[in-house]
Amino acid sequence: xxxxxxxxxxxxxxxxxxxxxxxxxxxxxxxxxxxxxxxxxxxxxxxxxxxxxxxxxxxxxxxxxxxxxxxxxxxxxxxxxxxxxxxxxxxxxxxxxxxxxxxxxxxxxxxxxxxxxxxxxxxxxxxxxxxxxxxxxxxxxxxxxxxxxxxxxxxxxxxxxxxxxxxxxxxxxxxxxxxxxxxxxxxxxxxxxxxxxxxxxxxxxxxxxxxxxxxxxxxxxxxxxxxxxxxxxxxxxxxxxxxxxxxxxxxxxxxxxxxxxxxxxxxxxxxxxxxxxxxxxxxxxxxxxxxxxxxxxxxxxxxxxxxxx
Amino acid sequence: xxxxxxxxxxxxxxxxxxxxxxxxxxxxxxxxxxxxxxxxxxxxxxxxxxxxxxxxxxxxxxxxxxxxxxxxxxxxxxxxxxxxxxxxxxxxxxxxxxxxxxxxxxxxxxxxxxxxxxxxxxxxxxxxxxxxxxxxxxxxxxxxxxxxxxxxxxxxxxxxxxxxxxxxxxxxxxxxxxxxxxxxxxxxxxxxxxxxxxxxxxxxxxxxxxxxxxxxxxxxxxxxxxxxxxxxxxxxxxxxxxxxxxxxx
Numbered sequence: 038x039x040x041x042x043x044x045x046x047x048x049x050x051x052x053x054x055x056x057x058x059x060x061x062x063x064x065x066x067x068x069x070x071x072x073x074x075x076x077x078x079x080x081x082x083x084x085x086x087x088x089x090x091x092x093x094x095x096x097x098x099x100x101x102x103x104x105x106x107x108x109x110x111x112x113x114x115x116x117x118x119x120x121x122x123x124x125x126x127x128x129x130x131x132x133x134x135x136x137x138x139x140x141x142x143x144x145x146x147x148x149x150x151x152x153x154x155x156x157x158x159x160x161x162x163x164x165x166x167x168x169x170x171x172x173x174x175x176x177x178x179x180x181x182x183x184x185x186x187x188x189x190x191x192x193x194x195x196x197x198x199x200x201x202x203x204x205x206x207x208x209x210x211x212x213x214x215x216x217x218x219x220x221x222x223x224x225x226x227x228x229x230x231x232x233x234x235x236x237x238x239x240x241x242x243x244x245x246x247x248x249x250x251x252x253x254x255x256x257x258x259x260x261x262x263x264x265x266x267x268x269x270x271x272x273x274x275x276x277x278x279x280x281x282x283x284x285x286x287x288x289x290x291x292x293x294x295x296x297x298x299x300x301x302x303x304x305x306x307x308x309x310x311x312x313x314x315x316x317x318x319x320x321x322x323x324x325x326x327x328x329x330x331x332x333x334x335x336x337x338x339x340x341x342x343x344x345x346x
Numbered sequence: 347x348x349x350x351x352x353x354x355x356x357x358x359x360x361x362x363x364x365x366x367x368x369x370x371x372x373x374x375x376x377x378x379x380x381x382x383x384x385x386x387x388x389x390x391x392x393x394x395x396x397x398x399x400x401x402x403x404x405x406x407x408x409x410x411x412x413x414x415x416x417x418x419x420x421x422x423x424x425x426x427x428x429x430x431x432x433x434x435x436x437x438x439x440x441x442x443x444x445x446x447x448x449x450x451x452x453x454x455x456x457x458x459x460x461x462x463x464x465x466x467x468x469x470x471x472x473x474x475x476x477x478x479x480x481x482x483x484x485x486x487x488x489x490x491x492x493x494x495x496x497x498x499x500x501x502x503x504x505x506x507x508x509x510x511x512x513x514x515x516x517x518x519x520x521x522x523x524x525x526x527x528x529x530x531x532x533x534x535x536x537x538x539x540x541x542x543x544x545x546x547x548x549x550x551x552x553x554x555x556x557x558x559x560x561x562x563x564x565x566x567x568x569x570x571x572x573x574x575x576x577x578x579x580x581x582x583x584x585x586x587x588x589x590x591x592x593x594x595x
Contacts, residue, residue: 104510106512107475107478107485107487108478108484129506130487130504130506131506133471133487133488134475134487137471137472137473137474137475137476138476138478139479140479141441141475141477141479141480142479145441145560146439146440146559146560148561149469149470149472150469163469164372164467164469165357166466167569168362168365168568169365169372169566169569170567171565171566172564172565172566172567173562174562174563174564175560175561175562176560176562177560177561212482212484212514212518213485214512215510215511215512216511216512216513217511218505218507218508218510220507220508221507221508229506233594233595257595265524268525269525275504275523275524276506276508281466290588290592290595311588311592311594312572312575325574326574327575328592329575329576329584329587330575330576331580331581332577333581338581341581342581342584342585345581345585346588
């Protein structure tokens with residue numbers, strides 16, 4: 038049994054989500070190979086070779102794989118997949134974009150966002166916004182799986198010494214082209230990798246008021262997230278959304294400020310180790326999952342909290 | 347240009363579902379069903395393309411039970427021109443749905459297919475990408491902006507770090523994210539008119555599509571419950587608990 042992990046990388050570095058995905062592969066068992074596809078990714082491949090537990094790194098370095106266009110990357114993964122028992126990718130927007138395309142080309146159903154491994158062919162995954170957990174068995178010759186990174190503790194980024202092998206194949210479907218991107222610039226930690234997350238909801242009132250959360254986050258070394266309500270109201274961009282259809286986070290500490298706690302939001306954060314809720318409505322459902330609840334006006338409580346931590 | 351929109355009948359997003367006692371699934375008896383929210387956004391986007399003169403005809407399709415006619419009628423009331431129901435009694439997996447949609451694409455030859463990025467019941471986020479694979483079309487997933495220009499469509503996508511824009515050759519597949527648009531409500535006259543719009547029913551068999559799946563759900567369980575903790579009285583008490591009890595700051 039050999040498992041192929043499609044690496045997530047950005048700015049010439051292996052993304053943390055790759056380490057959680059290798060951890061899921063290790064739970065399945067067998068040799069682990071990592072595919073690094075992109076342009077000028079020699080450095081990424083070298084870093085990937087150091088990940089604990091990785092036996093081999095395949096590097097496909099070609100202009101066609103820049104920006105991870107699925108029309109080009111999926112045929113590459115399909116070509117390689119035939120020698121593997123499993124193909125795994127993190128359930129990031131990138132993994133979600135590419136892997137179902139791979140699964141359909143292999144004529145198999147994908148198993149999305151697994152949170153645990155029961156055996157080499159059986160996995161658990163949340164459905165209905167995490168209100169139910171399904172145990173799913175796959176009979177596919179090549180099992181195609183995305184991994185919810187919060188379900189698996191990252192393996193060490195250092196300690197391995199895998200061989201690096203070049204894949205010559207160039208697939209350019211010629212159907213899509215990268216035009217541009219606007220990436221959020223922030224000195225704060227990335228939302229899904231942060232140890233502490235401070236999130237705001239509709240109760241923040243407007244986008245400007247998020248400055249209170251940024252100040253608190255900077256004091257704590259935290260990332261800042263938001264509920265769908267806050268995103269829908271236009272307070273903050275969508276890449277800050279935590280929830281069923283946004284990002285899934287499980288930090289050591291999650292501070293929910295002015296968030297009522299709709300099931301769709303809880304789906305994105307209820308696996309956090311410690312949850313704090315600050316809300317003036319003592320009936321808010323968020324208090325049913327919070328370890329520490331504070332019924333207070335957030336505009337008084339948050340600045341005070343910032344001073345005291 | 348013809349636009350095909352796929353919609354799914356799912357449990358209403360306000361319903362808190364319960365797992366059945368025999369762990370065979372979730373209990374959907376007497377539960378309110380609706381059009382999947384991301385599919386509403388897909389219908390709205392198609393209607394806006396028609397209002398702009400970009401789309402000439404909107405065909406809406408659903409793969410599902412007989413009752414999915416309700417959601418198709420809703421889409422017709424929102425502005426779709428005609429509807430196709432590929433009737434399947436059992437819940438199909440994404441690949442089977444994508445195969446059925448591929449057969450409809452072959453028949454209808456749309457230039458653009460718009461789907462929701464994810465159904466809020468199975469939470470799979472697969473069908474659009476799979477349809478793109480089977481048709482060989484380009485895909486613009488998690489779209490927050492769609493602009494058709496000549497024989498291309500520019501799609502701005504919600505990605506983890508921000509936004510990415512790609513240019514796709516038509517025909518293409520687009521899956522919707524939340525900020526693409528705000529769906530309208532159907533007006534009463536339009537709901538009445540929708541009853542007279544054509545709705546064709548076919549079967550996967552008639553389309554020559556296999557509904558087999560490599561996935562089998564063995565059981566469905568309730569998640570481990572998280573119990574409520576304590577209410578603190580002040581910010582000072584909160585900080586003390588986080589430092590000394592939870593030890594997280």
